[in-house]
Amino acid sequence: xxxxxxxxxxxxxxxxxxxxxxxxxxxxxxxxxxxxxxxxxxxxxxxxxxxxxxxxxxxxxxxxxxxxxxxxxxxxxxxxxxxxxxxxxxxxxxxxxxxxxxxxxxxxxxxxxxxxxxxxxxxxxxxxxxxxxxxxxxxxxxxxxxxxxxxxxxxxxxxxxxxxxxxxxxxxxxxxxxxxxxxxxxxxxxxxxxxxxxxxxxxxxxxxxxxxxxxxxxxxxxxxxxxxxxxxxxxxxxxxxxxxxxxxxxxxxxxxxxxxxxxxxxxxxxxxxxxxxxxxxxxxxxxxxxxxxxxxxxxxxxxxxxxxxxxxxxxxxxxxxxxxxxxxxxxxxxxxxxxxxxxxxxxxxxxxxxxxxxxxxxxxxxxxxxxxxxxxxxxxxxxxxxxxxxxxxxxxxxxxxxxxxxxxxxxxxxxxxxxxxxxxxxxxxxxxxxxxxxxxxxxxxxxxxxxxxxxxxxxxxxxxxxxxxx
Amino acid sequence: xxxxxxxxxxxxxxxxxxxxxxxxxxxxxxxxxxxxxxxxxxxxxxxxxxxxxxxxxxxxxxxxxxxxxxxxxx
Numbered sequence: 071x072x073x074x075x076x077x078x079x080x081x082x083x084x085x086x087x088x089x090x091x092x093x094x095x096x097x098x099x100x101x102x103x104x105x106x107x108x109x110x111x112x113x114x115x116x117x118x119x120x121x122x123x124x125x126x127x128x129x130x131x132x133x134x135x136x137x138x139x140x141x142x143x144x145x146x147x148x149x150x151x152x153x154x155x156x157x158x159x160x161x162x163x164x165x166x167x168x169x170x171x172x173x174x175x176x177x178x179x180x181x182x183x184x185x186x187x188x189x190x191x192x193x194x195x196x197x198x199x200x201x202x203x204x205x206x207x208x209x210x211x212x213x214x215x216x217x218x219x220x221x222x223x224x225x226x227x228x229x230x231x232x233x234x235x236x237x238x239x240x241x242x243x244x245x246x247x248x249x250x251x252x253x254x255x256x257x258x259x260x261x262x263x264x265x266x267x268x269x270x271x272x273x274x275x276x277x278x279x280x281x282x283x284x285x286x287x288x289x290x291x292x293x294x295x296x297x298x299x300x301x302x303x304x305x306x307x308x309x310x311x312x313x314x315x316x317x318x319x320x321x322x323x324x325x326x327x328x329x330x331x332x333x334x335x336x337x338x339x340x341x342x343x344x345x346x347x348x349x350x351x352x353x354x355x356x357x358x359x360x361x362x363x364x365x366x367x368x369x370x371x372x373x374x375x376x377x378x379x380x381x382x383x384x385x386x387x388x389x390x391x392x393x394x395x396x397x398x399x400x401x402x403x404x405x406x407x408x409x410x411x412x413x414x415x416x417x418x419x420x421x422x423x424x425x426x427x428x429x430x431x432x433x434x435x436x437x438x439x440x441x442x443x444x445x446x447x448x449x450x451x452x453x454x455x456x457x458x459x460x461x462x463x464x465x466x467x468x469x470x471x472x473x474x475x476x477x478x479x480x481x482x483x484x485x486x487x488x489x490x491x492x493x494x495x496x497x498x499x500x501x502x503x504x505x506x507x508x509x510x511x512x513x514x515x516x517x518x519x520x521x522x523x524x525x526x527x528x529x530x531x532x533x534x535x536x537x538x539x540x
Numbered sequence: 541x542x543x544x545x546x547x548x549x550x551x552x553x554x555x556x557x558x559x560x561x562x563x564x565x566x567x568x569x570x571x572x573x574x575x576x577x578x579x580x581x582x583x584x585x586x587x588x589x590x591x592x593x594x595x596x597x598x599x600x601x602x603x604x605x606x607x608x609x610x611x612x613x614x
Contacts, residue, residue: 205571285595373581380578397559409564412556413571416548421579423593428585430594 074536076241080298084142094145098127113215114236123192144188149195149243153280154178165197168401178278187305196233203282204410211404225455228261230254235262245293259487261455263498266292267299271482272317275310283385296517325515334443343452350491374476383414384422450487450500489526
């Protein structure tokens with residue numbers, strides 16, 4: 071490869087490795103240099119796993135030389151959100167000072183699967199402490215400080231998979247793994263101007279990932295394109311007996327799927343959105359209207375946010391019971407995280423069960439509505455990246471409306487976010503395509519088509535572009 | 541604060557108040573109010589008796605050699 075591997079898609083890098091234009095060791099060294107140089111500046115990295123990465127890269131290189139090419143991720147470096155267990159003495163901090171020395175004797179399933187695909191673990195990436203589950207309201211809720219958007223260091227990368235978004239957007243890793251309980255993959259994808267996929271609940275094993283809310287947590291990729299997200303999902307999806315919620319359905323990435331060419335927009339979804347977010351979304355809709363019939367739809371009047379919030383609060387209260395009972399929250403960084411775990415101990419069992427019962431009603435009714443469409447579309451977030459020092463009101467503890475996020479996460483529906491423009495301040499905005507359960511290929515095919523005819527995802531911050539050789 | 545909110549907030553303060561500073565207790569009270577507001581939204585949804593939680597309980601039995609038929613009683 072005569073050009074730099076920085077800001078090349080996984081697919082492009084994979085082809086270069088396969089054709090031996092560049093070696094896994096060369097690529098890994100390029101990205102290690104980037105991580106060392108920019109990681110601390112953007113607060114996007116917790117641990118650079120240089121020794122392991124070079125060892126894995128050399129191993130991959132030897133396999134490829136011997137003709138044992140494993141596929142598009144073989145020899146490609148990646149970063150993992152620091153809530154994924156990694157063996158070998160590599161810390162897994164869950165983004166919190168309290169756990170800075172925490173280590174595991176095993177790898178998370180997703181880390182094992184990526185190793186089997188030949189991918190190279192190059193860094194553990196920054197995150198909001200305890201995946202934001204304690205009700206943080208500020209970007210500074212992390213052991214590594216506020217993670218910055220590649221597009222403006224005075225704005226936030228989003229959360230809670232902050233480092234996964236920022237590192238991909240800064241060109242420090244070709245792809246990363248994040249997690250989402252409610253918004254934690256899509257928010258950084260939006261703020262960092264990259265693509266992010268929240269897979270169907272159960273598509274990817276959660277074994278070895280910090281549990282915040284067992285029936286809401288999902289793991290998924292962040293990358294430069296929707297196409298890359300599909301390649302990565304194929305590598306990490308699959309049944310795992312250690313995660314009883316993991317699905318038996320086999321996933322093979324395939325963009326050539328049958329589509330109805332119909333998209334839905336939930337009425338009122340643009341209410342209270344930032345003006346420029348609305349404007350970019352309307353422009354995207356006009357473009358999509360060339361290929362799709364787009365209809366505004368009503369959804370049943372159900373307490374979507376309240377259901378998701380109640381499930382999250384009740385499950386996290388149990389997941390962090392010992393942490394709460396010992397008063398360990400006082401060691402967290404964000405002031406609101408220090409009292410966050412206590413009020414939720416008052417969620418009544420009957421209210422939690424009621425939320426689970428309404429969840430079933432929501433699942434059936436939304437499935438009926440969504441079966442008329444290939445996907446529901448909406449702006450990924452209601453604002454672009456917020457200022458790094460600003461407080462915000464989170465979905466988990468607040469009362470803000472977010473039907474797409476609440477229903478999508480409560481029902482475990484897949485959604486892919488891709489960039490769809492910039493604000494006058496040059497901050498990226500995103501559009502999300504949310505599909506029915508297990509229909510990742512459909513939403514990825516639509517998002518990939520969108521990206522074939524737009525170049526938002528090919529734009530990168532000028533100050534982060536690799537310097538060309540004189 | 542209404543009675544339910546007050547009762548639950550007092551429970552939190554009784555159990556965890558020693559971990560909390562005064563200004564944090566005020567925030568906890570607000571959070572309890574939010575939780576009750578959430579709960580009311582759920583309680584207002586009328587469901588028939590047969591609507592079950594959307595999660596499936598599966599009885600578990602680890603397969604043993606007896607299940608596979610390899611060992612027979614004499």
